[in-house]
Amino acid sequence: MSSLRTKGKSTVVWLLMGLLLLGLGGFGITNFSGVSSGAIGAVGSAEIDSRDYVRGVRSDMQGFAMQTGQSLTAEQARAIGIPQQVQSRLFAAAALEAEARRIGLSVGDDVVLRDVTSAPAFQTAGGQFDAALYQDVLRREGLTPARFEEDVRMDAARVLLQDAVVGGVKAPATLRDTTARWILERRDFSWDELTAEDLAAPINPPDEETLIAWHQANAAQFTRPERRHITYAWLTPEMLESTVQLDDSALRDLYQSRIDEFQQPERRMVERLVYSSQAEAEAAKARLDAGEASFEQLAAERGLTLTDIDLGERAESELGAAGAALFALDQPGVVGPLPSDLGPALFSMNAILDPVDVSFEQAMPELRGEAAADRARRVIEEQAHDLEDLVAGGASVEDLAADTDMQLGEIEFSADTPSQGIAAYEAFRQLAPSLTEGEFLQLHQLDDGGLFALRLDQLIAPELIPFDEVRELVLADWTAAETRRELKIRAEERELVLESVANGDLPAEPAETDAGAGSDAAPQPAPPTFQTATDVERDFGIEGVPAAVVTRGFMLENIGDAAAVEAEGRVFLIRLDAIRSSDLSAPESQPVLNGVEARLTESVRSDLFDAYVRALQASHGATINDSALNAANAMIQ
Known part of the structure; x- marks a missing residue:
């Protein structure tokens, strides 16, 4: 739906949107006068001109090239579905056009005049409409002003119809809130990464036949690239560099051109917080001196960050009336209120930068190399x-x-x-x-x-490296894979124990057995050494833990549930300790709510619009002219 609004059927969209970019390169557009004037299809009485289709496919191909830096051939464009996408847009636009004609929907000449004269493709560098440029662009495209302006009129009518259908639609509040709660939910986890040390015994080396089979089965890992x-x-x-002749005077000129780099007075790193009156500045300084607020907090109260008020490196002469006071400080501190060109201000000095005094002789090696x-x-x-x-x-x-x-x-x-x-x-x-x-x-x-x-x-x-040359690599790869397999089994055993504890089937701490008593019972896996992570968010995860592990943790349903996860060649056990529901009334939740509502509303409108367009096409009847379509495809290179 949204793409239709920006890349609709009419020539106006291709010109005003697509040719604006092409125009920067001199309107490097192939003349399409050789394309058959027959329509590639129609919805009711609204025909789809083959030139619009060719123009649309070319525009999408050029847009792909601009985004990726990779030009497409016509065959590649077909392979990724560009012609089909353009056809879908054009038939949707034709359906809207047919319906607009049926109900008599149109716009006045003033709207057409506004759209044409405000189009950047027809404006000079100064932003003024150029009638000669307008005529030239239309002539290049094989269009007459009458046809083009009628396309502009119909394009505006289609937009009106589209807005009438979906303009008032919003995502249901229940769906919005449910989605936002899911996004904002936080969880507490306990997690443990299992390593080879968690195994009861080291992995035994395999026999030679096993290694040879592993080498063959994983040939891609042991193949030399082309x-x-x-x-x-x-x-x-x-x-x-060692052979070129350098003139001493040229080196001195280079030194002088960079004198600000080699000769600098003592400087200070300074921030300035300006107030509207002397009284406000004095009150702020008093709070600062009393320890009631920091300089950063004072800035935040005025809606500013330290970056906003940073003056950077300044010499004493650049600080005006505040220079002497700031340069009198022998360590970081705040002075003021002092006058500035914007009003009374507090100045924070954060660092002292020593003067720079590099002579020509000292700079000579660097200058000579440059x-x-x-x-x-x-x-x-x-x-x-x-x-x-x-x-x-x-x-x-x-x-x-x-x-x-x-x-x-x-x-x-x-x-x-x-x-x-x-x-x-x-x-x-x-x-x-x-x-x-x-x-x-x-x-x-x-x-x-x-x-x-x-x-x-x-x-x-590319060739498979002989086994004898990579035997040690094959052994290491097999050992790593076997270690992960054994660790995954161990993690799954621990997962079962944790679930039994959570269900009350086992005590939280395994009962101690008499060291001297014989027992045929299988030993319980050793309890994991958990690390904890609280208030974990879906998008941020846990530092040092693969995202797939956290994703699996957010799939756990009940407190105490655990999961064994293999990710990025590592094995983890993660347990759900707490679920913290989000408060949608909190101020920090509002941006997420707004974003969710916007995305869901767009999705609902798109689904509704697609259904509406399909209904229009069924009502008015959609036809396609295969011969004209094939002829148009033959023109796309």
Whole structure:
């Protein structure tokens, strides 16, 4: 329902919403004049123009690309259902249009004029409606002003109809309150993580056949990823730093340009709390001196946080009349009231920052390194054209290394390759996985201004590492899995004991037995060493405990119930100790109530609107033109 309101059938929505974004790129839209003018379908008398359909699919594809950074082909768009989504919206909009026509619902010319002239797609950079731009955009889209303005009129009528159907609908209060109570409920838990120390005996190593079978059954864990043997030539500023010539006067100029970094007076970290009158400021200072309120509390009383009143680092000269008093303090404290440009204020000094006095000679190593790197980048920029010419002339990576300052290197690259050397550069890591054998050599830029070119010499497919090479890893993996299995059994035993205690079937403390008496009874599992967590919220969980454990804890129904949970390769036992119901009348509950009501209302309206649209389509009759739809799909690339 909500998507229909923003991406409806009419061309006005595609232009005003979709083309606003495309317009920033010069309205890079394919001319759809070649698409058949036939409708892809209709609901009653309201036809769905094939151009609207094509425009809608393209708009969604471009929206997907903008959100994910990944462009879609037409086949990929079909695979994720974009055409079907657009068809659903267009047929829903057509149903509203048919009904609006039936009941004679429309809007006046003033509404159309307002919508057209306020559309950003038709405005200049200064926000003024541009008639020439309006005509140009419509011409690019193969539209006439008359048709476009009629679409605007009908789009407004559809919105009126939609609002009339669902505008007054709200989620039931009972549903809202029940959901909010569920969200706000807090619980107390006791929990214990079981480790290998909780087992009666260490896990015995398996025989060789078991390990070999484990290696085969879990092949994905012991498979080398796809590897690429790559030869490359690269040049970075760091490679040239030792060879570039640096002028002493240029270094001094650089020092002067950063003088505020190397020469700073003594400073203070200061916060300022301004009052409307001297009397109010004096009363606040008196409360502060008497220990009745902290500086932070005084700020909170005025609706402010310490961040709101933070002045940052200030020299004495920057603090005006308060400078002398603040710089007289030899430790953090509050002074005032003192005049400020906003009125009488209290000033809090939180830290003393010593003056900075770094001479040119002391700064020289840092300046030289920065200047050398900058000069090296310029050298690479100057060489880039010649390097491009060499590559265009058929030079190999070996030729580039032999004839220029570029250096030759080799790497066996995979997803597991550590980030060092050339593999530390994101540009290389993004390009290497898509490199193909025989690919035309190109120069690419590195993040620091360097250049590189690379060639794929060999593609090595993923392969299972021989058992003999990973035997110890296989043993460790089997042992960890077997340990978790045994711990899960132990946790489930403890779970049964806890439930028996909660039901009164067992005493809270197991009865002690005579150490010298023989007994055939099976020993009871040792009681867990619980940690406690109180007032646990669903969304925040317990620090150090996987979310799945807490989720399982919130599924327990009765006080004393327990559950054994395996999560993230660890085994836990969690017991429910208390359920704390929420108070929906409390002020802190109001934001949750409001949010729940908004989401549920949206859901109820959406369900109601979907049912209404289906009823309209059944009443007016919905048809689809397969040939026109196929022709429109063929135009989507």
